[in-house]
Amino acid sequence: MKMFKQLRKNLAFNVIGAIVIMLIIFSVIVSTIGYLSFTNAFKKEYDETTYHMTNTATASVDPTRIDYYLKTNGQSSDFKRTQRYLDSYCLKMNVSLVYVIKVDTSDYGRFTSVFNSVGADTPYKPWKIGHQQDTTNDEYARIYKDMYENGLTRGTVYRFTDLKGAPPHITSLVPIKAHDKVTAIMCIQRPMKEIREVRYKFLAEIITAAVIMAVFVSFLASDFIRKQLINPIRCLASETTRFANENKRGDLPDQFAKVGEISDLAKSVYKMETDILHYINDITEIEAEKQRIGTELSVASTIQENSIPNIFPAFPDRTEFDIFASMTPAKEVGGDFYNYLLVDDDHLAFIIGDASGKGIPAALFMMVTNIIVSNGAQAGDTPAQVLTEANNHICEHNKADMFVTLWLGILEISTGKVTFANAGHDDVAVYRKNGRYEYFKTKHGLVVGAMQGIKYKDFEIQLEKGDKLFLYTDGVTEATNADNEMFTLDRTLRELNSMKDASPQGVIEGISKSVNAFVGGAPQFDDLTMLCLEYNGADSSKTLKVDATEENMGAVNDFLGEFLEEHNCPMKTQMQIELAIEEAYINVAKYAYGDGAGEAEVTVSFENNELTIVLKDSGTPYNPLEKEDPDITLSAEERPIGGLGVFLVKKVMDGVAYTYENGQNILTMKKVIE
Amino acid sequence: MQISTKNENGKLTIFVSGRMDTVSAPELEQAIKSNIDDAQELVLDLSEMSYTSSAGLRVLLVAHKLMSKKGGMTVTGVNESVMEVLEITGFSDILDIK
Numbered sequence: 001m002k003m004f005k006q007l008r009k010n011l012a013f014n015v016i017g018a019i020v021i022m023l024i025i026f027s028v029i030v031s032t033i034g035y036l037s038f039t040n041a042f043k044k045e046y047d048e049t050t051y052h053m054t055n056t057a058t059a060s061v062d063p064t065r066i067d068y069y070l071k072t073n074g075q076s077s078d079f080k081r082t083q084r085y086l087d088s089y090c091l092k093m094n095v096s097l098v099y100v101i102k103v104d105t106s107d108y109g110r111f112t113s114v115f116n117s118v119g120a121d122t123p124y125k126p127w128k129i130g131h132q133q134d135t136t137n138d139e140y141a142r143i144y145k146d147m148y149e150n151g152l153t154r155g156t157v158y159r160f161t162d163l164k165g166a167p168p169h170i171t172s173l174v175p176i177k178a179h180d181k182v183t184a185i186m187c188i189q190r191p192m193k194e195i196r197e198v199r200y201k202f203l204a205e206i207i208t209a210a211v212i213m214a215v216f217v218s219f220l221a222s223d224f225i226r227k228q229l230i231n232p233i234r235c236l237a238s239e240t241t242r243f244a245n246e247n248k249r250g251d252l253p254d255q256f257a258k259v260g261e262i263s264d265l266a267k268s269v270y271k272m273e274t275d276i277l278h279y280i281n282d283i284t285e286i287e288a289e290k291q292r293i294g295t296e297l298s299v300a301s302t303i304q305e306n307s308i309p310n311i312f313p314a315f316p317d318r319t320e321f322d323i324f325a326s327m328t329p330a331k332e333v334g335g336d337f338y339n340y341l342l343v344d345d346d347h348l349a350f351i352i353g354d355a356s357g358k359g360i361p362a363a364l365f366m367m368v369t370n371i372i373v374s375n376g377a378q379a380g381d382t383p384a385q386v387l388t389e390a391n392n393h394i395c396e397h398n399k400a401d402m403f404v405t406l407w408l409g410i411l412e413i414s415t416g417k418v419t420f421a422n423a424g425h426d427d428v429a430v431y432r433k434n435g436r437y438e439y440f441k442t443k444h445g446l447v448v449g450a451m452q453g454i455k456y457k458d459f460e461i462q463l464e465k466g467d468k469l470f471l472y473t474d475g476v477t478e479a480t481n482a483d484n485e486m487f488t489l490d491r492t493l494r495e496l497n498s499m500k501d502a503s504p505q506g507v508i509e510g511i512s513k514s515v516n517a518f519v520g521g522a523p524q525f526d527d528l529t530m531l532c533l534e535y536n537g538a539d540s541s542k543t544l545k546v547d548a549t550e551e552n553m554g555a556v557n558d559f560l561g562e563f564l565e566e567h568n569c570p571m572k573t574q575m576q577i578e579l580a581i582e583e584a585y586i587n588v589a590k591y592a593y594g595d596g597a598g599e600a601e602v603t604v605s606f607e608n609n610e611l612t613i614v615l616k617d618s619g620t621p622y623n624p625l626e627k628e629d630p631d632i633t634l635s636a637e638e639r640p641i642g643g644l645g646v647f648l649v650k651k652v653m654d655g656v657a658y659t660y661e662n663g664q665n666i667l668t669m670k671k672v673i674e
Numbered sequence: 675m676q677i678s679t680k681n682e683n684g685k686l687t688i689f690v691s692g693r694m695d696t697v698s699a700p701e702l703e704q705a706i707k708s709n710i711d712d713a714q715e716l717v718l719d720l721s722e723m724s725y726t727s728s729a730g731l732r733v734l735l736v737a738h739k740l741m742s743k744k745g746g747m748t749v750t751g752v753n754e755s756v757m758e759v760l761e762i763t764g765f766s767d768i769l770d771i772k
Contacts, residue, residue, distance in 0.1 A: 550696055551697070553695065553696055553697055554697065557695075571755075572754065572758075575725055575755040576755070576758075578725065579725070579726075579759065582727045583727060583728055586696045586727075586729070630763075632762075632763055632764030633764060633767075634764075635768065636735065636738050636739060636742065636768040636769075637739065639768070641732055641735060641736060642732055644728040644732075644763050645727075645728040647762075647763070648727070648728055648759065648762065648763065651762045652759075652762070
C-alpha cells in the first residue's frame with residue numbers, strides 16, 4: 001500500500017499509466033464500434049442473400065395453383081415436382097427450412113402449409129400439405145398482413161436466441177403473387193451459425209490487435225516520454241536539489257533535451273542558479289556592510305552618550321540644587337539632547353533640545369548644536385544672546401535645512417532666578433513647593449536653524465527653595481500607544497503631580513515608567529529626553545580653612561564675626577558663640593596634630609534661626625565630648641588649672657555633636673539665634 | 675587687649691580692656707606676676723573687658739591662688755556676658771566679685 005502511494009507520486013508511473021489506461025479505453029471503444037458495424041454489415045449481407053434465395057425460390061412455385069394444391073392435397077404431379085425441386089434447393093442452399101404457406105387473412109393468426117422442405121441437420125419435421133399452424137408471433141402476423149394488404153415485397157425476422165429447440169436463424173419472407181394478388185408466402189429459414197462464428201472470430205481478432213497496439217504504443221510512448229521528458233526532468237530535479245544544498249554552479253550536458261520547453265526550463269534553471277549566486281554574493285556583501293555600519297553606529301552611540309553629562313549626582317558638592325536628566329534615543333543615536341554646566345560658581349546653565357529628524361543626521365546636528373550652545377552659555381551671555389548667536393552660526397552652515405528646538409536656562413544659584421530663552425521648544429513645567437506642577441507658558445521663539453537674524457527673548461522664573469523645573473522633548477508628550485493615542489501634555493502634567501515630592505531622579509524615572517507603561521508593546525518612535533532641576537535654596541554656609549595654629553585664632557574670630565554680623569546676631573549670643581569656637585579651635589590647634597602641623601576647617605551656616613558651626617581637622621581622632629565635666633563646686637584651692645574649655649562649649653551652645661568621618665574629627669555646634 | 679596697672683600703697687589695680695582670649699590671656703598673667711611682688715591686694719577692673727575664654731579664667735584662677743596667700747583678689751566691673759561665663763564655671767562662687 002505504501003509502495004503504491006509512493007508510485008502514485010512517481011512521474012514516470014503516472015504518465016505511462018495514464019497512456020496505458022487511455023489506450024485500453026481507446027481499444028475498447030474501437031473494438032465496440034468495429035464489432036457493431038461488422039455485425040450490421042454482416043447482417044445486412046446475410047439478409048440480402050437470404051432474400052435472393054427466397055426470391056429465386058418463388059419462381060419455382062406456380063402462384064395460381066396454390067388453392068388447387070391444397071384442394072387436391074398435393075396429389076398433382078406439378079406439386080410433387082415443385083416439392084422435389086424445393087427439397088433439393090433446400091439442401092443445395094444449405095438452409096434449414098424452405099416452406100410456402102397460405103395465411104388465413106381474417107386475423108393472420110393461422111396459416112396452412114403448402115410446400116415444406118427441411119434441410120439436413122435440423123431438428124424439424126416436414127409439415128404435410130394442409131397442415132394448420134398458429135402464427136408464431138405478432139412480428140410474423142404483422143409481416144403477413146403487410147404482404148397481403150399493403151404490398152410489402154420482402155420481410156425478414158431474426159432469431160438470435162434458441163427458441164423452442166430452433167437454433168438462431170434468419171427467416172426471409174417473399175410474397176407469391178398471381179395477378180398482383182398474394183396467394184401464398186415463400187419463407188426460407190437460414191441458420192445463423194455462420195454469423196455467430198464469424199462475429200466471435202472478428203471480435204477476438206480486433207481485441208487482440210487492440211491489445212498488441214496498446215502494448216506496443218505504451219512501450220513506444222513510455223520510452224519516448226522517459227527519454228525526452230522524465231529523464232530530463234529528473235535530471236533537473238536532482239540538479240536543483242544539489243544546488244539548493246551546495247549553492248554552487250552545476251554542469252549539465254548542452255544537448256540536454258530535445259523538447260524545447262524542457263530545454264528552456266534547463267536554461268532557466270541555469271540562469272536562475274547564476275542569478276541566485278549573484279544575489280547571495282550581493283547579500284553577503286550587504287550583510288558585511290550592515291555589520292560594519294552597525295559597529296560604527298554602536299561606537300557613535302557611545303560617543304553621543306558620552307558627549308552629554310551622564311554621571312549622577314552631577315554636582316555632589318553643590319547642595320543648592322539637584323539636577324537629573326536622561327536621554328533614550330529611538331534608534332542607536334538620536335537628535336535629542338540635554339546638557340548642563342556651571343558657568344561660574346553662581347550660575348548653572350541647562351539645556352534641552354530636539355533636532356529635527358532622527359538617526360544619524362539628527363545626531364550629528366545635535367552634537368554641533370550642543371557644542372555651540374554650551375560654548376555660548378559658558379561665555380556668560382544671557383540665554384537669548386546665546387540662542388541668537390547660535391542661530392546665526394548654525395544658519396550660516398546649515399546646508400541640510402535642519403533645525404533644532406532649544407530651551408536654554410541659566411540659574412543664578414544664589415538667588416534662584418532662572419533666566420531662559422525658548423527656541424520653539426515645549427514649555428517648561430514648574431513645580432512650586434507645596435503647590436503643583438504647571439506649565440510656565442511664554443511666547444516661543446522660532447526654532448534654531450530656520451532663519452538667520454532671529455532675535456530671541458529672555459524670560460525669568462523665580463525659584464524658591466523646594467521648587468522644581470521639568471523639561472522634556474516631544475518624545476514624552478507624543479509617545480504613542482498601540483491604539484494610536486498620545487501621552488499628551490495633560491497626561492504628563494497629571495503624572496508629574498502624582499509624584500510631587502519625588503527628587504529629580506525620581507521624577508524622571510517615574511515619567512519614564514509611566515511612558516513605558518502607556519506605550520506598552522508599541523515600538524519607541526521618537527527620542528525620549530527629560531531633565532529635572534530642583535532648587536534647594538542658596539547656600540548660606542561659609543568655610544574658612546587655616547593652618548591649625550593658635551595665631552590663626554584671630555582670623556577664625558574675624559571670619560565668624562563677619563558672618564554673625566551679616567545675620568544680625570545679638571551681642572550676647574555672639575560672645576557665647578565666639579567663646580565656643582575659641583575653645584574648640586584652640587583644642588584643635590594645641591592637640592590635634594601633636595608636634596606636627598595641619599589644617600582646620602570652620603564652616604558656618606545659618607538656617608531657620610539656627611547657626612551651625614562645623615569644625616574639622618585631620619588630626620588624631622579625639623572626641624572632646626567624652627571628657628568628664630569638671631566639678632564646678634570645688635573651692636579655688638582644689639580647682640585644677642584648665643579643663644574648662646569643652647565644658648564651656650557644651651554650656652553656651654544649644655547642641656554639640658562629634659563624629660569621625662573620612663579621617664576627620666568633625667565637631668558640630670549649634671546655636672539658636674533669636 | 676590692653677592692660678594698665680596702678681599700685682597704691684600695696685593695692686595693685688590692674689585695668690583690663692578688650693578681649694581676653696587664648697592669645698591675650700598670657701599677657702595678663704605676665705602683668706600680674708611681674709607686679710604682684712609689691713602688692714598686698716589685687717583689684718582686677720574688668721569693666722572694659724568684653725570677653726573671656728577659658729584661658730582668661732585660667733589666669734583669674736592663677737591670680738586668685740597667688741593672692742589668697744596675701745590680701746586677696748577682688749574683681750570689679752564684670753559685664754553681663756563675662757559674668758555668665760563666671761557663673762557657668764562656678765567662678766562666681768570662688769571669686770570676690772564686686
